[in-house]
Amino acid sequence: MPTCRLKWFWILALVTVVGCGTSEIETQTARPSAGSEPSEKPRVALIMKSLANEFFSTMAAGAESHQKEHAGDYELIVNGIKDERDLSRQVALVEEMVAAGVDAIVIAPADSKALVPALRRAKDAGVVVVNIDNRLDTEVLQQEEVAIPFVGPDNKAGAKKVGAHLATTLQKGDKVAVLEGIRTSFNGTQRRLGFEEAMAEAGIEIVDSQSAEWEMSIANTIAAAMLSEHPEIKAILAANDSMALGAIAAVKASDRADNVQIVGFDNITAVQQAIRDRAILATADQHWDQLAVFGIEAALKLLADPNATAEDVETPVDLITAESLGE
Numbered sequence: 001m002p003t004c005r006l007k008w009f010w011i012l013a014l015v016t017v018v019g020c021g022t023s024e025i026e027t028q029t030a031r032p033s034a035g036s037e038p039s040e041k042p043r044v045a046l047i048m049k050s051l052a053n054e055f056f057s058t059m060a061a062g063a064e065s066h067q068k069e070h071a072g073d074y075e076l077i078v079n080g081i082k083d084e085r086d087l088s089r090q091v092a093l094v095e096e097m098v099a100a101g102v103d104a105i106v107i108a109p110a111d112s113k114a115l116v117p118a119l120r121r122a123k124d125a126g127v128v129v130v131n132i133d134n135r136l137d138t139e140v141l142q143q144e145e146v147a148i149p150f151v152g153p154d155n156k157a158g159a160k161k162v163g164a165h166l167a168t169t170l171q172k173g174d175k176v177a178v179l180e181g182i183r184t185s186f187n188g189t190q191r192r193l194g195f196e197e198a199m200a201e202a203g204i205e206i207v208d209s210q211s212a213e214w215e216m217s218i219a220n221t222i223a224a225a226m227l228s229e230h231p232e233i234k235a236i237l238a239a240n241d242s243m244a245l246g247a248i249a250a251v252k253a254s255d256r257a258d259n260v261q262i263v264g265f266d267n268i269t270a271v272q273q274a275i276r277d278r279a280i281l282a283t284a285d286q287h288w289d290q291l292a293v294f295g296i297e298a299a300l301k302l303l304a305d306p307n308a309t310a311e312d313v314e315t316p317v318d319l320i321t322a323e324s325l326g327e
Helices: 003-014 054-069 087-099 116-124 138-143 155-167 186-202 216-229 241-253 269-276 288-304
Strands: 016-020 023-026 043-050 075-081 104-107 128-132 150-152 175-180 205-211 233-238 261-263 282-285 318-321
Touching (some): 043 054, 043 087, 043 288, 054 075, 054 288, 075 087, 087 104, 104 116, 150 288, 155 233, 155 318, 175 186, 175 216, 175 241, 186 205, 216 241, 241 261, 269 282, 269 318
Parallel strands (some): 043 104, 104 128, 128 150, 175 233
Antiparallel strands (some): 016 023, 282 318
């Protein structure tokens, strides 16, 4: 191992990376005992979005658990940004991991376009890169002349399942609203398209569709305005569960809980309870606790066989309702 990589190895073994608020995610690089040789196991860097979001903190926990079970196979470094909109920090994390000499980067990009140049540079430096959760933009990948495999669910199909289930409770001609994710994120776009397709097929009109940037507080404010401007709304389709929770508060504040239904996407713990309480009708489960694991396993296969073709891997996404939760 080159001297510079050894130096960074020891630095990373001591560093902790702040993920969100007061919580910290420590690097999972093993510290050799005194006098022993540094491990030759591949080092995988997992770069997440905001660890303040339960979806990503649980994804990181799943990865850590997997590494402990396979401690002899690889070492793991977990990083996260404080805010899903902090693109510059996520780009910096990619560059820091490349400088540290990691063997692979598994990333849930905060933006489908902005991260591509940094990831192309990572690949140019010999780092295996695997994209999870939010698919990188195809056109930008082509412009950068780089191929990066995507490991994750079909977000459009998952959102359409949720929308189609909602449609069974509505009437043709009913009005609904959509809370979108960040519009430059591929998964946000795909979920919106899935909702739109389900509503169009059911003859239900989307009268308002706005981005709440994945955030609960923003969703609360926007949903309240939607309900005020469009009192005929019968349902709100939220592109993630955090926004669905924000919509619940807005619906309750407007005294519309009995006649406005809400659906989400992600199946976080709080939404499971909200489904049991009939505050949310349905969500989609993309098996978030294992999503990073799927990406890590794909990266390890590529490291084991450098001549292997880096192919996309579609992972499961399931409709979650009160019935599927056993209620």
